[in-house]
Amino acid sequence: MVSIIGRLSILAVAALSIGFLFHWMRTQGPGSGQVTLELSAPPVGGDFTLDSASGPVRLSDLRGQVVLVYFGYTSCPDICPTNLIYIANALRSLQPAESARTRVLFVSVDPERDDPERLAGYVAYFHPNILGLTGTPEQLAEIAGRYGAAYRRVDDSGSAMGYLIDHSAFTSVVDPSGRLVETLGHASAPETIQAAIRKALGPES
Template identity: 80%
Template sequence: MKRLPIISRLLILAVVIVVSIGVLLHWTRVQAPDSSHAPLELAAPPTGGDFTLDSAAGPVRLSDLRGQVVLIYFGYTSCPDICPTNLVYIANALRALQPAELERTRVLFISVDPERDDPSRLASYVGYFHPNILGLTGTPAQVAEVAKHYGAAYRRVDDTGSAMVYLIDHSAFTYVVDPSGRLVQTLGHASPPETILAAIRTAFGAEP
């Protein structure tokens, strides 16, 4: 029987390895569901409100973004799964907007880990997802004050067995602010891009 060329055999081996890794990851999730990083519930009903925090380009004030739809999300750059999931969904929703809509839509990613997330680190992180996402931070007291207005919950959890040292458990809601600066909708964790897209367009439709 004729043997397969070495390139074909290597491709088959690569496919087998990738499939095996996928099966292993799936098995690990099934066998250890408690190891997942679960989001917290809201600490209080969100009311919204103006705030100023720091970006890599300087201070950003929410009221300076009037005329735009603003999505606000609280997370941190070392988040293992919850933040990347939501940011990918948000970025996909942004890519589905018409150019004129995209020009008037901004996302503010507010770090609940100001100890590690300086403005430069945040800019690098959010840049992987979409250019319309801005990373914001401040002092712990400033972040806590903003989080209080949006009902965002977070807490430090020590993880001394890893290089991370600690994780941040946090709520994972996306807040939709309309062009007048009013909080009009709160979307749950892992809301699909279609839901986010609809919320953005609804917020545009609420303009006076």
């Protein structure tokens, strides 16, 4: 019975997240023609500091935890919400001790529209372990390059948003020592994400 209730809870949260997705798309305007890019280069990872609504966040301050790093933006019509819903469902499937040692960094590559406060409101719809970050264009380009993330602005006069950002949709998995250990593809299933988190946590989890 507990297992069934747990599954129903996950389904209910997923339904709410999907509802948010459609609401967000309506309020941000229709998107069209967005392209998912491939990795720009072999990812090497490394430390970085970016801004959140509560102040600067440094990756190395999260040592001891598994950190998932995803590059996107809040006005993304479908690619980002899809991945965040799958990531959030994976987080909800973890044991409490595992969840306590797992964080997700949603890094916006659209600093023109995504200030830290906007990011905080956006990621809150998905899961409390997801933190929204951004920085200057120069910071973002340098960090994205080290993680192999590709993105480019595409003007779209037919969209209420004015422009889209084509971007890669991979999720980087950073282990508790701060080492990039895996890169998950676009729309990886929650079960795949969960397995990657548990593998990175190691036997201590």
